[in-house]
Amino acid sequence: MKATTWIKIWILALLVIPLVGVINYVIDPMAYNRKFQFSLNANKSRLDERIQKFNLMKEGDFECFVFGSSRNTIIDPRRMEKHSGMKSINMAFSAATMNEIVDYINYIIVHKKPRLILLPIDLFAFSEKFQSNGTMPKELSKDSPDQWREYLTLEMLSHSLDTVYYSLNQKISKEQQFYADLGMRYYKEFLEARKSTSTHQAYVSKNVTEKKPYWHVKDFSQSRFELFRDLIQSSREKKVEVKVFTNPLTIEQLQIRESFESQMKLLEKIVTEADVEVLDFNNLNEINRNHIHFIDRVHYNYEISNCIVDRIFTNKSSCAKDFGAVINKENFQSYKSQIMGEIDLNSSDS
Amino acid sequence: MLFNSFEFIFLFLPICFLGYFLLVHRQAHRKAKLWLALASLFYYSWWKVSYLPLILGSMVFNYYIGNRLTKVENHNLKTKLVLWFAVLSNLALLGYFKYSDFLIENINQAFSSSIDLLHLALPLAISFFTFQQIAYIVDSYQGETKEYDFLNYMVFVSFFPQLIAGPIVHHKEMMPQFEDSGNQRLKLQNVCLGLFIFSIGLFKKVVIADTFAKWATIGYDHSVSLTLVEAWVTSLSYSLQLYFDFSGYTDMAMGAAFLFNIELPPNFNSPYKATSIQDFWRRWHMTLSRFLRDYIYIPLGGNRKAEFRTLNNLMTTFLLGGLWHGAGWTFIFWGFLHGAGLIVHRVWNGFGYRLPKWIAWFVTFQFVNIAWVFFRATSWSDAIKVLKGMAGMNGVILPEKLAGPLQFLGQWNIQFSAGNYPELMSKTTLLLIFVFLVVVGWFKNSLELKDEFQINFKTVLFSAFFFVVAVLSMNRLSAFLYFNF
Numbered sequence: 001m002k003a004t005t006w007i008k009i010w011i012l013a014l015l016v017i018p019l020v021g022v023i024n025y026v027i028d029p030m031a032y033n034r035k036f037q038f039s040l041n042a043n044k045s046r047l048d049e050r051i052q053k054f055n056l057m058k059e060g061d062f063e064c065f066v067f068g069s070s071r072n073t074i075i076d077p078r079r080m081e082k083h084s085g086m087k088s089i090n091m092a093f094s095a096a097t098m099n100e101i102v103d104y105i106n107y108i109i110v111h112k113k114p115r116l117i118l119l120p121i122d123l124f125a126f127s128e129k130f131q132s133n134g135t136m137p138k139e140l141s142k143d144s145p146d147q148w149r150e151y152l153t154l155e156m157l158s159h160s161l162d163t164v165y166y167s168l169n170q171k172i173s174k175e176q177q178f179y180a181d182l183g184m185r186y187y188k189e190f191l192e193a194r195k196s197t198s199t200h201q202a203y204v205s206k207n208v209t210e211k212k213p214y215w216h217v218k219d220f221s222q223s224r225f226e227l228f229r230d231l232i233q234s235s236r237e238k239k240v241e242v243k244v245f246t247n248p249l250t251i252e253q254l255q256i257r258e259s260f261e262s263q264m265k266l267l268e269k270i271v272t273e274a275d276v277e278v279l280d281f282n283n284l285n286e287i288n289r290n291h292i293h294f295i296d297r298v299h300y301n302y303e304i305s306n307c308i309v310d311r312i313f314t315n316k317s318s319c320a321k322d323f324g325a326v327i328n329k330e331n332f333q334s335y336k337s338q339i340m341g342e343i344d345l346n347s348s349d350s
Numbered sequence: 351m352l353f354n355s356f357e358f359i360f361l362f363l364p365i366c367f368l369g370y371f372l373l374v375h376r377q378a379h380r381k382a383k384l385w386l387a388l389a390s391l392f393y394y395s396w397w398k399v400s401y402l403p404l405i406l407g408s409m410v411f412n413y414y415i416g417n418r419l420t421k422v423e424n425h426n427l428k429t430k431l432v433l434w435f436a437v438l439s440n441l442a443l444l445g446y447f448k449y450s451d452f453l454i455e456n457i458n459q460a461f462s463s464s465i466d467l468l469h470l471a472l473p474l475a476i477s478f479f480t481f482q483q484i485a486y487i488v489d490s491y492q493g494e495t496k497e498y499d500f501l502n503y504m505v506f507v508s509f510f511p512q513l514i515a516g517p518i519v520h521h522k523e524m525m526p527q528f529e530d531s532g533n534q535r536l537k538l539q540n541v542c543l544g545l546f547i548f549s550i551g552l553f554k555k556v557v558i559a560d561t562f563a564k565w566a567t568i569g570y571d572h573s574v575s576l577t578l579v580e581a582w583v584t585s586l587s588y589s590l591q592l593y594f595d596f597s598g599y600t601d602m603a604m605g606a607a608f609l610f611n612i613e614l615p616p617n618f619n620s621p622y623k624a625t626s627i628q629d630f631w632r633r634w635h636m637t638l639s640r641f642l643r644d645y646i647y648i649p650l651g652g653n654r655k656a657e658f659r660t661l662n663n664l665m666t667t668f669l670l671g672g673l674w675h676g677a678g679w680t681f682i683f684w685g686f687l688h689g690a691g692l693i694v695h696r697v698w699n700g701f702g703y704r705l706p707k708w709i710a711w712f713v714t715f716q717f718v719n720i721a722w723v724f725f726r727a728t729s730w731s732d733a734i735k736v737l738k739g740m741a742g743m744n745g746v747i748l749p750e751k752l753a754g755p756l757q758f759l760g761q762w763n764i765q766f767s768a769g770n771y772p773e774l775m776s777k778t779t780l781l782l783i784f785v786f787l788v789v790v791g792w793f794k795n796s797l798e799l800k801d802e803f804q805i806n807f808k809t810v811l812f813s814a815f816f817f818v819v820a821v822l823s824m825n826r827l828s829a830f831l832y833f834n835f
Contacts, residue, residue, distance in 0.1 A: 003538030006805045010545055013814030017821055129770065131568075149356065154822040 017152060024151040029159035031055055032138065032150075041160075043167040049073070049093035049185075050100070054137040056183050057089055063113060064088040067104065068120035069096045071247040071298065073185035075118075075305045083313035084116055090183040097132045098125045098224040102231050103140045109238055117235065117242045118312060121270065121278065123263045126220035126228070190295045201292070208250065208291040220266045229274040243312055244270065245324070248281035248300050251288050260343060264336055267327065277328045279312060280335075284342050286320035293319075351396040353602045354555050354824060362393060366510075367609050371536050379534050383501050386610065390508040394474065401473040405508065408443065412436065412483040413503045416490040420497055433491045437484055444480045447472055452677035475514045477674060479507055481641050486521050488645060495521060502528045511606040515599055517617035517637035524612070533611040542810075543803050544608030549817035550796055551601025556820040558786065559594035562587040565779055568771050570732055578746040580774040581739025586783050588726045589719045593622060593790055596635070601796045616797050622718070622790040625710040627691040630718060638674075642667050661696065665689040675725070680733060684724040691717055711791075749775050 027041045028034060030051055044052075057065075063086035066075050072092035080088035091104060101119070108114050124130045135141075150156055172180070179186040193203035235242045246267070254260050263282075270278055287293045293304050300308075307319035317323040327335050351358045366389040373382035395402045415436040422429050451467045458465055489495050498506075498521075506524045507513075527533055569576060569584025576584060600618045607614045621634035631639045643652075650663040665686070672685015705713065720737070727733035738744055746764045748756060753766035760766075769775040794802075803809060 001805050001807065001810075003542050003805055006542045006810045007538065007545070009807075009810045010542075010814050010817075013811075013818060016818045020822055150825065152822060153825050154819070155825055157822070 020154070020157050021148075021151045024153075024156045024160050027160035027163050029156060029163040030135070030150075040164050040167050043170060043172055044163055048135040050134045051137045052180075053089075053091050053093055053183055054104075054140070057091060057108070057112075060087060060089065061112070062087050062089040062108075064116045064118075065091050065105075065108065065114055066118040066120075067096065067101045068092040068118075068247070069122050069125065070094040070185065071122065071300065072120050072305075074187070074299075074302050075309060076184060076302075077182055079306055079309045080118070080313075083309065086115055092120075093134065095130075095132055095134060096122075096125055097130060098227050100132055100134075100136065100140075101125070102227045103136070105231060105235070107140055109234075109240065114240050117240060118309075119242050119244050121244060121246045121266070123220060123259060123266060126224045126266055128221035128224065129219070187295055190301070194301075204291050204294065207296045208294045211297050219262050225266070225269055225273075228270070232274045232276050242276070243279070244276050245279040245308065245312060246281050248285075248287050248293075248304065248308075248323075250291060250294055250297055251284065253297055254282055254284070254288060254343060257343075264340070268332055268336070271327055271332050272329045275329065277326060279324050280327050281308065281311075281324050283322065283325040283335075283339060285322040285324070287323055351393060353599065353606070354552060354820075356821075356824070359552075359821065362389075363606060363609075365389075370610060374534050374536065379531065380501065382534060383505055383528070387501065387504045387508055390505070390510040390513060393510040394508065394513060397474045398471070404443075404473055405475075405479060408440070408479065408483065409504055409507050411439070412487055412507075413498075413500055416483075416487045416495060417497055419487060419490040420493070420495050423493075425491065429491065433487065436487045440480050440484050440487075444476055446470075447476055449673075449677045478516050478518055479513070481518050481638075481645075481674075482507060482520075485518075485641060485645060489521065498525055499529075509607070509612070511603040511612075512614055515603075516635070517600065517603070517615050518641050519615060519637065520640075523615055527612050535611075537611055539805065540608045540611050542805050543800065544605045545817070546605070546803055546809055546813040547601050547608060547796060547800055548605025549813040549820070550799065551598045551603075551605060552820040553816040554594040554598030554601065556598075556823045559591050559598055560823075561782065562591035562594070562786075565774055566591050566726065568773055569736065570726055570728075575735060575744045576739030576771075576774075577744050577769060578739060578742045579748060580769055580771055581736050581744075583774045583779055583783060584736055585719055585723055585740060586787070587779075589622075589722050590783065590786050590790070592722065592726075594786075597796065604796070604800075618795070619797055620790065620795040622715055622787075623711070623792075624714050624718075625707055626714055627688060627695050627717065630714060631688075631692075638671070642671050646670055657700075661693045664692050664696070668692065680724045680727055680730065684721055687717075687721045687724065691721075715791075747775070749777070749780070751777070 025033065026036050028036060029041070029044060030048070031044060064077075064080050064084045065088070066072055066077070066080060068075075069092060073090065073094070075090050075092065077088040077090045080086075093100075105114075105117065175191070176186045176188070190203060190207075193199040232242055246263075267278060267280065270276060282288060287300070287304060287307070293300055295301050303319065307317055307323060310316065310318040311324045325335065351362060353359075366386070369385050369389070370382050373379075373385055391402060391405070394405060415432065419429060419433060447470050450470060454465050454467055457463060486495065502525060505528050506519070506521060509519075509524075512519050565583060566588035569580060569587065597618045604614050604617075615637055617636050619633040619636065621630050624630035624633055647663055647667040650666060651659055652663060653660040655663075666689075668685045668689030669682060670685070671688070672682045675681045675684070720740070723736050723740075724733050727736065747769045748759070748764060748766050749769075750766050756764075756766070773779060
């Protein structure tokens with residue numbers, strides 16, 4: 001082979017690079033340009049929730065927002081709307097960290113007219129150890145390269161291929177589309193199992209009761225707490241009301257002493273240093289104690305999400321009398337001793 | 351402008367290459383060389399234009415002194431003083447930018463003073479071009495140089511493939527190449543070879559090194575404490591990251607230089623195949639080892655004096671080698687460890703002991719791997735955290751999937767879970783570490799591939815595949831580790 005032929009083949013092979021760029025641009029799996037909408041890219045279910053939610057949020061004049069992690073992705077914005085009278089949106093996304101949430105809220109404060117924010121507390125969101133692996137939207141991303149460069153990546157090509165595959169092979173069902181339009185997560189298997197009592201119980205037994213508790217974060221960082229505290233402060237200054245609550249977990253999950261103690265320390269800082277009231281749904285209530293209310297060890301189900309919204313807005317619980325306890329700097333210590341006593345009792349029982 | 355950036359690969363390098371050979375084609379050889387020098391200075395300025403006068407001033411100063419010293423046949427006290435003045439000026443410049451804050455911090459700590467730190471940005475490549483030029487003026491004094499043309503000298507110092515992170519080139523091997531008019535013509539064989547080596551280097555850096563970087567960062571920078579497996583994954587990830595980062599950079603430098611018919615000296619020759627520390631330093635950053643040997647170890651007396659003095663010279667050389675890498679006690683300690691390793695090796699050899707080859711390899715690799723902990727850690731506490739984990743002092747957690755067959759280990763307090771940092775315990779991580787340890791220990795390196803290079807379908811497909819995959823993996827810009835030195 002001649003050297004000139006070698007070089008020509010080498011240069012010819014480089015055409016793969018713009019080809020990848022064109023495929024990614026046209027399929028647009030991250031919904032960056034939205035120039036081409038056709039059957040091959042109809043199902044963008046592989047798209048990161050962070051971007052999905054962001055795109056959804058940009059399209060409406062929302063005033064009421066719920067943030068949080070995957071646990072909160074099943075909160076129905078229509079229920080929030082019913083109670084608040086404000087146009088509402090679910091902005092929760094998987095593995096949300098406090099720094100990401102703060103970035104979103106800062107964005108909506110500038111670009112929207114928020115009046116009310118529901119902000120759940122997850123311990124991992126406050127831990128420095130827990131780094132998000134999600135993709136933030138361009139508008140919020142601090143260290144993202146230029147967008148054109150992202151089109152020229154194998155990572156996006158893999159998303160494009162996924163998009164084409166899912167568009168061809170998995171038509172979005174009406175039910176799935178319904179949840180997607182609401183910005184809610186669609187737990188297909190769970191929703192199907194729930195259609196009868198026996199399948200529901202079997203599902204819960206397999207996915208909740210038989211699973212070991214799992215929570216790999218056992219501390220929180222001061223810097224992330226400060227982000228939260230500053231957020232509360234700036235929201236007050238901007239006259240945006242923030243309602244803070246915790247996500248209910250199963251009793252077994254709560255009995256991981258190290259995590260629970262850290263969670264209590266975090267709550268103590270929140271009510272005393274950030275001076276904010278918290279609605280704690282981990283007060284060892286009926287919901288915590290019964291696996292039937294969960295999809296898995298750390299995710300409660302759709303009915304519970306409705307109860308949470310009802311409890312936040314009406315001070316009344318629609319599913320269990322003892323569901324949720326209001327804690328603040330005045331009552332925190334007594335609440336803590338009571339709950340720690342009960343959790344100890346449960347630990348020794350189990 | 352990093353080698354692994356779109357700007358370098360698709361703009362700077364092609365424009366520089368085409369401009370150079372266009373001028374060569376028009377027989378404008380001096381203009382071509384000037385183009386190369388100016389392009390190299392542009393490349394340097396891209397990072398921070400305010401430091402351009404620094405490298406220009408350094409080149410003019412050293413060229414002038416070197417040429418003056420070359421002309422003197424019989425040296426006297428005056429020329430000796432000139433030599434010392436020049437060497438100390440170079441070291442002062444390096445010391446000012448690189449070591450001022452380190453010195454102030456230590457003074458503050460020792461005397462409880464509160465002198466403000468200078469917070470100077472380290473000029474890119476200063477450690478490299480300073481050493482390169484110290485070698486030039488010392489050799490000029492010793493009559494080992496001739497009177498070079500300034501343009502050639504400028505290209506020698508600033509030639510962009512080696513400017514930022516080496517190899518630390520020597521005038522004796524570079525100047526003849528720049529002066530050789532035969533090198534000023536387009537050689538397609540060299541273009542193919544250059545693209546071949548450059549592609550391998552880009553792949554090593556972007557695809558392999560940056561993958562291991564994620565795990566090393568979690569372990570060193572994000573962890574509070576590490577269990578046994580997590581700590582070993584952390585340390586091995588960094589050892590592999592550094593290996594592929596540095597060898598990737600070296601390949602890219604070598605490949606880019608080949609495009610201009612310049613062959614850079616070998617700098618990296620499968621160091622993790624070494625069977626002794628001495629062998630390691632003959633394979634790792636070979637041009638730095640050569641500099642330390644020729645301009646520190648031998649002038650100190652090398653091995654020509656008594657045994658104790660030889661050992662002392664070894665230690666001094668490596669303490670300075672550690673300090674060259676960074677202004678910090680962990681770097682000095684890393685240099686100390688390698689100095690101590692070389693001393694032990696020398697004494698061991700003196701007794702005539704020989705280890706079986708595979709044990710020697712294992713001991714050497716583990717020593718190097720453990721010493722890198724001090725090289726990577728940003729503080730003593732980080733280093734101790736990783737070493738404690740490696741010693742099993744923070745407990746042992748094995749991947750959950752092993753719980754079945756290895757359940758009996760539970761009696762020794764060994765647990766099974768995803769650990770605190772699941773990324774460090776994942777099957778993919780463990781598998782990739784194993785695979786690339788095999789690659790670095792048993793596969794051919796770039797120097798061997800270069801020597802065997804032939805123009806055929808196999809090499810073009812191999813090279814194009816590596817290049818395309820690497821370019822399509824350049825999601826984030828990540829600097830080469832040796833840019834910091």
